[in-house]
Structures are given as C-alpha cells and as structure tokens.
Amino acid sequence: MPLPEDKQLLKLSDELVETIRATFDTPKNYRPVHAKGQLVKGYFTPHKDASKLSKAPIFTQPSTPLIMRYSTDTGFKNLPDNGENGSRGFAIRFVLSEDGHTHYDIITNNAYGFVVSTGEGFLDQFKAMRDDKMDDFLDKYPHARYFMENQSPAHSYSFATEQWHSIHAYKFVNDEEKERYFRWRIVPWQGVMKHSKADAAKLSHNKPIKYRLMAQLAEEGDEVNDSTKVWPETNEFAEMGEIVIDRLWEMDEGEPAGREQKRIIYDPIPRYMEGVEVSEDPLLEVRAAVYLISGRIRREHIQEEVQQAVK
Structure with missing residues (x-):
C-alpha cells in the first residue's frame, strides 16, 4: 500500500490527518476517525452468478477467509457503541x-453517500469542526447540509442488523x-432492524452474523466519480455472495493483546x-x-508501547 506520488495530494492528506486528530484530540496510537472498533473473523461464499459480473477470484473459489472491523465514527475512542x-x-x-x-478490502458505513466530493472539502x-465554524462550512457546501439533514442513518442498536454502503x-x-x-451494499439476511435498547439486550450473542453482499449496478446517467451522488433505489442489485x-478476533492469535x-x-x-x-472518484486516493x-503513525507508537513494556 504505497503513498501517493502526487506531492499536493500527499500534503493534503498529511494536513487532513493532523486536523482530524486535533478536532477529536485523538491519541496517536488510535485511528483519527473510527477510533473505536472491534475485529471479527469469518468467511465469504460467492453467489453462483457472481462470476458473470467479475473475474475476481473471490467469486470463483469456494470461500475466502475474512478479517472484518466494526467501528463507531469520529476519533473519540470511548464513544458508546449504541x-x-x-x-x-x-x-x-x-x-x-x-x-x-495480499488482500482485497471493502470499506462501508451505514450512511448513504458522503458529505463532500473532494479531499479539499x-x-x-474538519477545520470547521475544529474551529466551531460549521455554519460557514454548510453555507459553502450546500450538499453537506442536505446530507446531514436527510442522509444520516437512523441507528440500530445492533451492528448485526445495520445495512452498509460503500461510499465510492x-x-x-x-x-x-x-x-x-x-x-457495494451489505444487507443483513433478516433485514434491516432498528431495535430498541431493551430488544437489543435480548439478542443472542452466540449465533453467526450473516449478510448478503450485493452490488448496486450503475445505470446510464448515474454519476460514478462523485461520492455525494446517491443512485436511485430502483437500480438493479446483483447478489454477489x-x-x-x-467469531471475535481472539487476543491470543499470535499477537500481543490489542495490537492487531x-x-x-x-x-x-x-x-x-x-x-x-x-x-475516478478523487476521494479514493485521499482516503487511501x-x-x-x-496507520504508520499508529504503528510507530504501538512499537514504542511494546518496547516500553519489555524494559
């Protein structure tokens, strides 16, 4: 996973990392966004027709092991799960x-679309959040106001019953x-369910969690390079697997507790x-x-923690 060669893009990305950390006062051994999370493990089984759309090996081999991460938004590492x-x-x-x-990653969240379409936006x-100038930001980016008012998700109290969407x-x-x-669209097999806190507490913690991996296919006229443009729900959805x-990622799977x-x-x-x-979505290279x-900053500080612990 290389850094971009474009110096302007690299400068923008560096500034984003520092600004986000300052906004949430996030320690350097945590992610600047989605700081709180939990790794889980499982596997993927392809749908019989998935290989008609893509020659990717995950759609031709019987199954592929998965390492997944649920997370809460923001850089606040103590944000409640619910x-x-x-x-x-x-x-x-x-x-x-x-x-x-060697791996292939899908990154999703439970909101539709995205708040801005460029790294500069x-x-x-985050500068507006840091400096308490969100009104100015929303005036400059009208879609951001629409997104926050109309496309923010209604929360489920269980991650297992959320619906997930790729931004790009x-x-x-x-x-x-x-x-x-x-x-990408990831849909729980039992359907999207918005539990109450009381109902969520009654759910089984021992059964496997299952999702349908689906692809929302673009139709003529759909914008494919702008993350703020949500496609119609009338588009075709292909079952991919x-x-x-x-199971949870166990702390004794060859790594010091919490390191991975x-x-x-x-x-x-x-x-x-x-x-x-x-x-050609410009946000892709910025996010990467x-x-x-x-991640490099985080790993450096984790290594320092390990060295201090063994002294």
Whole structure:
C-alpha cells in the first residue's frame, strides 16, 4: 500500500490527518476517525452468478477467509457503541494469501453517500469542526447540509442488523472484459432492524452474523466519480455472495493483546484484485493516503508501547 506520488495530494492528506486528530484530540496510537472498533473473523461464499459480473477470484473459489472491523465514527475512542450520533463503519478484508499480505478490502458505513466530493472539502469540514465554524462550512457546501439533514442513518442498536454502503463506485470486469460500475451494499439476511435498547439486550450473542453482499449496478446517467451522488433505489442489485461472521478476533492469535486491532490498515483501493477496478472518484486516493499515513503513525507508537513494556 504505497503513498501517493502526487506531492499536493500527499500534503493534503498529511494536513487532513493532523486536523482530524486535533478536532477529536485523538491519541496517536488510535485511528483519527473510527477510533473505536472491534475485529471479527469469518468467511465469504460467492453467489453462483457472481462470476458473470467479475473475474475476481473471490467469486470463483469456494470461500475466502475474512478479517472484518466494526467501528463507531469520529476519533473519540470511548464513544458508546449504541450512541445515536455519528455513523458506524464496517470494513471487510478478503485474505488472498496465507501470510495475509495480499488482500482485497471493502470499506462501508451505514450512511448513504458522503458529505463532500473532494479531499479539499473534507479538510474544510474538519477545520470547521475544529474551529466551531460549521455554519460557514454548510453555507459553502450546500450538499453537506442536505446530507446531514436527510442522509444520516437512523441507528440500530445492533451492528448485526445495520445495512452498509460503500461510499465510492468501483468497476467490475468479467472474463469477456465487459465492464460495469457498481457500489457495494451489505444487507443483513433478516433485514434491516432498528431495535430498541431493551430488544437489543435480548439478542443472542452466540449465533453467526450473516449478510448478503450485493452490488448496486450503475445505470446510464448515474454519476460514478462523485461520492455525494446517491443512485436511485430502483437500480438493479446483483447478489454477489454471503458474508458470515462466526467469531471475535481472539487476543491470543499470535499477537500481543490489542495490537492487531490498531495495526491493521484497510485500503479503499483494490490493488491486488483482478476483476475489480477503481473509478475516478478523487476521494479514493485521499482516503487511501490518510489511512496509510495515520496507520504508520499508529504503528510507530504501538512499537514504542511494546518496547516500553519489555524494559
């Protein structure tokens, strides 16, 4: 996962990381956004027709192991899991090699679309939050006001019954080199359910969590390079397979307690996945750079913690 060669993009991404950390006063050994999270493990089984859309190996082999992360939004590491402010995240890593270094990641959240369409707009948002000037930001970015008023999610008290959406569009390529733009949609098998706190407390904690992995296919005229543009729900949805979560990441799986929870860096760009390609959404490279920059900072501080612990 390399840093971008574009110096302006790298400068913007560096400034974003520092501004987000300042906004939430996030320690450097935590993510600047989605700071609180939990790794879980499971597997993916493809739908029988998925390979018609994409030649990606995850759609032709019987199953693929997964490492996933549920998270709460913002850089506040103590944000309650059932808090009603902010969005939630769900990142999925398809492990493509035994050492885990080759992988394909899907990054989603439970909100529709996104608040801004560029890295510069994203930086303006966090500067406004830091400086308590959100009214000025919303005046400058009218869509941001619409997003916050109309596209913020209604919370479920269980992550298992949330619906998840990829922010960006990607492109399938099949064996015949036919292309089709799409956005990921992850839907719980039992349907989206907005539990009360009391009902959520009664849910089983031992059963596997299952989702349908679906692709919302772009139609003619749909904007594929702008994350703020939500596509119509009348678009075709293709069944791509099933995601099963069957256990938590155990702290004794070859890592010091909590280390991998902080070390893992999910990548919004499919670098190792034939059959899935990026769109020209300008936010993709920015997000990837921000994740890598913050991940490197996080890993450096984790290593310092380990060295201090063994002294």
